[in-house]
Amino acid sequence: MKKIYMDHAGTTPMRKEVLEAMMPYMTERFGNASTIYSLGREAKMALEDSREKVANLIGAEPGEVFFTAGGTESDNWALRGIAEANKDMGNHIITSCIEHHAVLHTCQDLEKQGYRVTYLPVDRYGFVAPEHVKNSITDDTILVSIMHANNEIGTIEPIADIGKIIKRQKRKIYFHTDAVQTVGKIPVKVDELYVDLLSVSSHKIYGPKGIGALYIKKGTKIKPFITGGAQERQKRAGTENIPAIVGFGKACELIEAELEQQYEKLSRLRDRLIRGIMENIPFVHLNGHPTMRLPHNVNVCFEFIEGESLLLNLDMKDICASSGSACTSGSLEPSHVLLAIGLPHEIAHGSLRLTLGMDNTEEDVDFVLEILPGIVNKLREMSPLFAERKEMPKNV
Amino acid sequence: MYNEKVMDHFSNPRNVGEIVDADGVGQVGNPVCGDIMKIFIKVRDNIIEDIKFKTFGCGAAIATSSMVTEMVKGKSLEEALKISNKTVAEALGGLPPVKMHCSNLAADALHAAIEDFQKKQSKKGLE
Ligand code: FES
Numbered sequence: 001m002k003k004i005y006m007d008h009a010g011t012t013p014m015r016k017e018v019l020e021a022m023m024p025y026m027t028e029r030f031g032n033a034s035t036i037y038s039l040g041r042e043a044k045m046a047l048e049d050s051r052e053k054v055a056n057l058i059g060a061e062p063g064e065v066f067f068t069a070g071g072t073e074s075d076n077w078a079l080r081g082i083a084e085a086n087k088d089m090g091n092h093i094i095t096s097c098i099e100h101h102a103v104l105h106t107c108q109d110l111e112k113q114g115y116r117v118t119y120l121p122v123d124r125y126g127f128v129a130p131e132h133v134k135n136s137i138t139d140d141t142i143l144v145s146i147m148h149a150n151n152e153i154g155t156i157e158p159i160a161d162i163g164k165i166i167k168r169q170k171r172k173i174y175f176h177t178d179a180v181q182t183v184g185k186i187p188v189k190v191d192e193l194y195v196d197l198l199s200v201s202s203h204k205i206y207g208p209k210g211i212g213a214l215y216i217k218k219g220t221k222i223k224p225f226i227t228g229g230a231q232e233r234q235k236r237a238g239t240e241n242i243p244a245i246v247g248f249g250k251a252c253e254l255i256e257a258e259l260e261q262q263y264e265k266l267s268r269l270r271d272r273l274i275r276g277i278m279e280n281i282p283f284v285h286l287n288g289h290p291t292m293r294l295p296h297n298v299n300v301c302f303e304f305i306e307g308e309s310l311l312l313n314l315d316m317k318d319i320c321a322s323s324g325s326a327c328t329s330g331s332l333e334p335s336h337v338l339l340a341i342g343l344p345h346e347i348a349h350g351s352l353r354l355t356l357g358m359d360n361t362e363e364d365v366d367f368v369l370e371i372l373p374g375i376v377n378k379l380r381e382m383s384p385l386f387a388e389r390k391e392m393p394k395n396v
Numbered sequence: 397m398y399n400e401k402v403m404d405h406f407s408n409p410r411n412v413g414e415i416v417d418a419d420g421v422g423q424v425g426n427p428v429c430g431d432i433m434k435i436f437i438k439v440r441d442n443i444i445e446d447i448k449f450k451t452f453g454c455g456a457a458i459a460t461s462s463m464v465t466e467m468v469k470g471k472s473l474e475e476a477l478k479i480s481n482k483t484v485a486e487a488l489g490g491l492p493p494v495k496m497h498c499s500n501l502a503a504d505a506l507h508a509a510i511e512d513f514q515k516k517q518s519k520k521g522l523e
Contacts, residue, residue, distance in 0.1 A: 304452065305452065306431065306452060306453050306454055306457075308454040308455055309406070309453070309454060309455055309458060312398075312403075312406060312407075312455045313407075316407060325454075326429035326430060327429050327431070327453065327454035327455075327457075327498075328454075330494060332428050332429040332494070332497075333429075334429075345430045346430060346452075349429075349430065349431075349452075381412070382409065382412050382450055382451060382452075382458065383450060383451070383452040384423065384432050384433070384434040384450040384451070384452055385432065385452050387414065387450060
């Protein structure tokens with residue numbers, strides 16, 4: 001049976017064209033981009049060509065794009081690099097409580113180093129209020145970091161509105177956004193978002209893993225992330241991973257050309273999936289905003305059941321998905337995002353995230369819709385909570 | 397993550413359901429992640445004649461519930477009380493370390509059901 005992969009917010013399969021573009025750089029074109037002979041120059045050209053492709057996709061200058069080992073490194077660099085380089089200007093950072101752990105855990109670490117961090121709450125859809133950002137700014141604020149869209153519930157944050165507020169301040173406050181989930185899904189242009197820093201990941205857009213980029217606006221005061229050689233304009237040392245960079249560039253080029261068409265296709269499938277679930281399964285909640293959400297994201301909670309059991313059952317039908325249940329997280333805590341939008345523990349327990357991708361079809365969606373009610377039902381029949389719920393009307 | 401035996405009990409759980417006129421009912425909650433397990437027993441002549449469970453929880457929680465019911469069906473109360481969380485996990489061929497706390501539910505729920513039965517018995521005796 002064919003596997004139905006619906007966890008594209010987690011990672012995506014690499015495209016054939018991407019692999020083909022990478023292959024020569026793993027074998028005959030193995031040169032080190034820092035050398036002057038032809039092999040090295042060839043690598044250097046490939047490096048700069050890829051940089052341009054990444055820059056094009058996000059509307060940046062190539063000189064503002066720095067390759068990293070992925071989205072997590074980009075987030076780490078943005079936060080630590082700005083905090084350290086601007087210590088003399090203040091020690092206050094503003095972020096939200098639904099950020100990816102790459103941002104949240106980095107902020108917690110910065111707190112240990114003496115920085116003060118404000119974690120803004122979100123409303124029930126997961127929106128950060130621009131007003132809240134504005135009211136949290138103090139004379140010590142040096143950095144604001146708010147994700148472009150949430151990886152779990154898909155809510156797209158009002159980044160441009162927040163960016164404008166920050167730009168209007170008299171003092172320089174840097175603005176970073178983690179755009180790992182939005183690049184390649186919706187139009188992302190750095191100047192339209194009014195950001196100074198923006199994190200991108202390759203493996204979320206059908207490129208290879210272990211590579212990403214940080215956009216750093218010209219003139220930004222930031223500390224180098226890794227010291228050593230002169231690579232990445234002395235900001236991120238280490239011999240460049242040319243094959244991965246070439247693959248990343250190729251993935252950006254391909255997705256840019258298909259962005260509009262993919263957006264339409266994905267949001268159509270998404271809406272079909274959401275409608276099918278909401279109409280056919282009782283006691284279900286949609287997490288995130290109904291329309292202001294990523295085109296490929298579906299996130300729902302089924303009451304009375306637990307997410308890991310749900311995922312295992314889906315896996316038995318060759319459907320790959322994810323959940324924010326406590327039982328699926330190594331820490332046995334439910335997802336911080338689901339708690340932040342106000343869900344009680346037991347409802348967060350029954351969360352299911354299905355994230356669509358370019359290979360998914362209407363048939364895939366319909367197959368999931370056919371399978372899902374039975375699984376939910378089976379687990380509910382097993383659940384003591386459901387039995388109590390069913391009895392309730394009799395008692396009143 | 398789970399071995400075959402665990403997956404077998406998870407995908408074909410034995411003794412799922414409720415016993416309407418149960419002689420003993422035990423319910424425990426998982427303090428770690430907030431799951432719930434409920435066990436119903438029917439006792440005759442000191443033997444667990446029938447046993448059913450309902451569980452709200454992960455794969456390990458469901459598999460251990462199923463396993464514990466299978467282990468004690470037809471056994472005497474004394475034998476059933478000897479079953480510990482550890483023996484349930486062992487009977488399943490082991491659980492991932494992060495899931496060990498789930499196996500705590502199964503034996504606890506069983507013991508709670510037996511306790512409930514014994515309490516009811518002594519009440520009857522008093523009457
Ligand atoms: S019941 Fe939550 S981890 Fe097992």
